Amino acid sequence: MKRLLDKILKAIAEGKNKLVFWGFNDVCIALTKELHDYGLLECISAIVDSDQNKCGKAIYGIKVVPPDSLKSVEVDTLVVISDENKESILEEYLRVDSRLPSVIIAGTGHLKFGDELFDDIVSSCPVRSHAGGYANML
Numbered sequence: 457m458k459r460l461l462d463k464i465l466k467a468i469a470e471g472k473n474k475l476v477f478w479g480f481n482d483v484c485i486a487l488t489k490e491l492h493d494y495g496l497l498e499c500i501s502a503i504v505d506s507d508q509n510k511c512g513k514a515i516y517g518i519k520v521v522p523p524d525s526l527k528s529v530e531v532d533t534l535v536v537i538s539d540e541n542k543e544s545i546l547e548e549y550l551r552v553d554s555r556l557p558s559v560i561i562a563g564t565g566h567l568k569f570g571d572e573l574f575d576d577i578v579s580s581c582p583v584r585s586h587a588g589g590y591a592n593m594l
Contacts, residue, residue, distance in 0.1 A: 463560045467533045473499040474530040479537035480505040480520045488515050502529040526553045539563030
C-alpha cells in the first residue's frame, strides 16, 4: 500500500488532485484514512464500485457511488484500487466515461502469469516442476 500511496501523493503534487478511487475495499479505506491524515481528503472526487451492495456506504463523508455516476464527477486521476479484475474495471470505466485521466494501478496481480489450460496441465502432474527455477514452467 505504501507504494500506491506514494504514487497518489506524487500525482497530487503534480497537480492531478481530482482522484477517483475505483474499488471500495480495505485498501481504499486505508488510503482514504491516509489522505485524511495528510489533510488531502478533498482530493478524492469519488469512490466508485460496481457492487451495488457497497454503493451508498460512506467513509469520511465520501459516498461510494455506482460507475454510471462518474460523468458528474471531476477526475484527472483514476486510482484502480482492486488488485484483481483491473482489466475489467478499466473496460467498465471506458464504457461509462470517455475522459482519459491518468491511471494509477494497485498491486502487481495483473502481471501474474495466468492460463487456464496451463493450470489444468500443471494440476494434473503428480509432481510440480520447478524447471529453470520458475513455478510457471513445465
